[in-house]
Amino acid sequence: MRFDVISLFPEMVTKAASYGVTGKAIENKLVALSVWNPRDYTHDKHRSVDDRSYGGGPGMVMKYQPLADAVDDVKNNLKIKNCKVICLSPQGKPINQSLLSATITEVDQLILVAGRYEGIDERFIETVCDDEWSLGDYIISGGELGVLVIIDAITRLIPGVLGDENSAKQDSYSDGILDCPHYTRPEQLVQAGSVPKVLLSGNHAEIARWRMKQALGRTWHRRADLLKYKKLTAMQDALLEEFKFEVK
Numbered sequence: 001m002r003f004d005v006i007s008l009f010p011e012m013v014t015k016a017a018s019y020g021v022t023g024k025a026i027e028n029k030l031v032a033l034s035v036w037n038p039r040d041y042t043h044d045k046h047r048s049v050d051d052r053s054y055g056g057g058p059g060m061v062m063k064y065q066p067l068a069d070a071v072d073d074v075k076n077n078l079k080i081k082n083c084k085v086i087c088l089s090p091q092g093k094p095i096n097q098s099l100l101s102a103t104i105t106e107v108d109q110l111i112l113v114a115g116r117y118e119g120i121d122e123r124f125i126e127t128v129c130d131d132e133w134s135l136g137d138y139i140i141s142g143g144e145l146g147v148l149v150i151i152d153a154i155t156r157l158i159p160g161v162l163g164d165e166n167s168a169k170q171d172s173y174s175d176g177i178l179d180c181p182h183y184t185r186p187e188q189l190v191q192a193g194s195v196p197k198v199l200l201s202g203n204h205a206e207i208a209r210w211r212m213k214q215a216l217g218r219t220w221h222r223r224a225d226l227l228k229y230k231k232l233t234a235m236q237d238a239l240l241e242e243f244k245f246e247v248k
Contacts, residue, residue, distance in 0.1 A: 010035035038066035059118025083109040088143030092132030114143030180214040217243030
């Protein structure tokens with residue numbers, strides 16, 4: 001997978017992406033990342049990338065031309081066939097695990113546009129971008145943080161990136177529900193209690209059953225909205241009802 005980011009703050013992206021899972025994936029050439037500054041595509045001495053909004057109002061709007069030229073340069077230089085241009089925007093579709101999982105099977109390159117200021121000229125979004133994505137129903141100062149979230153989340157799904165291939169499959173949302181609780185040594189903590197006995201039993205079937213029940217119960221308790229979109233099996237239904245009975 002290749003990520004090309006259009007951003008006014010290239011170092012903000014490259015430095016943050018150089019750590020952890022993403023950094024190792026870049027180092028091992030499992031993903032590629034480049035950042036393109038739209039200021040490099042301006043034609044005036046001030047390198048202006050924004051201007052006042054037609055119709056008035058507060059804030060500045062990012063201009064069409066520098067962004068469009070930056071995207072064209074990316075495409076012309078790399079010529080990758082399966083490519084999508086994504087604009088980070090509060091108006092975009094919410095990013096979730098299903099969207100990211102589908103993306104990794106559909107494209108080899110994502111061009112991610114990190115907006116700033118009051119917004120981006122709508123003509124760029126309508127004619128250059130393939131889609132708009134949003135982190136959620138809140139406002140942040142720019143799209144760079146959203147870009148980094150997308151890069152990290154997709155990188156985790158690429159084969160060979162994680163040390164254990166099952167890690168990504170067991171993460172929260174990977175199966176449409178939250179993850180189960182996890183514990184590590186020591187077995188007992190005076191101030192915080194003990195590890196559930198089933199996890200110490202060595203009975204893999206019972207451990208798997210307990211984990212599924214806890215995952216379903218946690219989802220029901222904390223994010224019941226997710227269960228509206230999850231079709232449970234008969235066994236999962238029974239485990240969830242068992243969890244509800246136990247917490248009464």
